[in-house]
Amino acid sequence: RDDGEGNCITFYSYEDIEKLEKFNKNKPVAEQEIAKQLLQETISYAESSVCRHRQLLHYFGEVYEHENCGACDNCLSPKEQFEGKEDVQLAIDAILSVKQLFKREYIVNILIGDKNADIKNAKHDRLDVFGQGMDHDAKHWHAVLRQMLIHGLLVKDIDNYGILKVTPSGLAFLEKPYSMMLTKDHDYDNLDEDSIAFGAAKTDALDITLFTMLKDLRRDISKKENLPPFVIFQDPSLEDMTIQYPTTLEEMKNISGVGVGKAAKYGEPFVKLIKAYVVENEIIRPMDMVVKSVVNKSGIKVFIIKSIDKKLPLEVIANSKSMSVDELLTEIEHIVQSGTKLDLTYYINETIDEYHQEDILEYFSEANSDSLQDALIELGEDEYSEEEIRLMRIKYLSDVGN
Incomplete structure (x- = not known):
């Protein structure tokens, strides 16, 4: 307002996004969706190659007429773009080939052909897609997967350790691929000091x-x-x-x-x-700095607990709250992990045979981790379904931990 120079600096690191995603897990389902959308818009803004002035004015319903503002980082140091159609196809193939059960890091390792212990144990080094992206480094593939999330081709399942899943839009892309311009990761190390303001040293999301x-x-x-x-x-x-x-x-x-x-x-x-x-x-x-929003524990949580006490089928409980069974299981997992005992025996006995029940319970009693991916690999993806293992994991944690 005083016609003086004004500098706006954005401190952005994807580790911060992962930290915020963990914060969002404690919010009610409805709030989680809003927070997820806002976070996705923030990522889109931070990683965009479009003029910052144009994006901000567009957000407020205005049009910035100039092609280059001559002031923001994207105009002063334009990000290099490339045709990403083939890379996107390859990434979707990799995610589908491992049945959409793994996180971003694991998918990147498959694409670049990293034969680490986890990949060898799962025999994923034998997949056709293994190593098909080794022409590019891990940094390139991380950037591709992040931008696929922004474009809505993938979604990250935060409740299941951040595994990547292909959206209907992603499946449609695989069926009818089209041109998609992606942005290369910005290498700020090679820029002049006058072109960019450096922030504080990068810190990891975890201590x-x-x-x-x-x-x-x-x-x-x-x-x-x-x-x-x-x-x-x-x-x-x-x-x-x-x-x-x-x-x-x-x-x-x-x-x-x-x-x-x-x-x-x-x-x-x-x-x-x-x-x-x-x-x-x-x-x-x-x-100490933020007023934490209190999770509403009296709504859907109480309804689920009462419905299970009444021995209602999970499909009925899910439908009554306009949820999928998968979403309901996620809510039940939160309830049990928080220390509330739930008895799903009535439903488990109807849907899972006794042999499978014993096998899965024995696995979790000896396992060092409750990872769904590890359980599927160890027990066999062809013989045991994800839903069976999730149900038995809930039963085990409820019976033993609560």
Whole structure:
């Protein structure tokens, strides 16, 4: 307003997006959808190669007439674009070839032909698509997958460890491919210092030191209780603790996958460890700065618990709330992980044969992780369905952990 120079700097790192996605998991389903959409728009803005002035004015319903503003990073240092049709096809093939059960990092490793232990154990190095993208490095494929998310060809399932799934738009693209211009990752290291303002040093989404300490504590408790570590707290819960730094049992209840029951049963030693760590390292916690929205626990959660107590079929419960069974299972998983006991025996006995039940329960009683992907690989994707394993995982966690 005073005609003086004004500089606007955006500090953007995809690790920040992953951190915000974890925050969103604690919100009610309706709020999650809105937050997901806003986050996607933020990613789209940050990674776009279009003039920043044009994007901002368009957002407010105005038109910026000039092709080049001569002031923003995209106009001063244009991002290089390339035809991404073949890369997009290859990425979709890779995701479908592993049955849409893995995260971005795993898909990238398949594309570049990285024969790591996980890929060899799953025999995914024998897939036709394995190594077909080795002409490009991992950084290139990460950029391709991120932009496919922006274009709506893929969706990330946050509730299932961030696995990538192909959307109907992605399947339509595979059937009738069309030209898609993608942007190369911006290499800011080669720009003049005058062209860009550098922010603070990059930080990881997780506090690795604290995460290791929490895992060691969980291991000690699991040995003492003679339970698999994931029954105490799952890895996503430990990860959230390294982001939120809860120092009271009340704060621990707001951690992803932790509720009143889990906080009361296992929370005390974790809270003590985190509190000492925060004091020793003079950490400023997110909840010291942000007013955290309280999850509405009286709505859909109570309805689901009451409906299961009445032994209603899951299909009926899902339909009554306009949800898919997959979405309902995600809500049930949240309820059980938070420490509430649910008995799905009536439904499991109707849908899963006794042999499969015993086999899956035995697997989880000996497993080091409750990972759905690991269970499918170990038990056999052809013999056991994802829904069967999710149902039995819920039963195991409810019976043993709660």
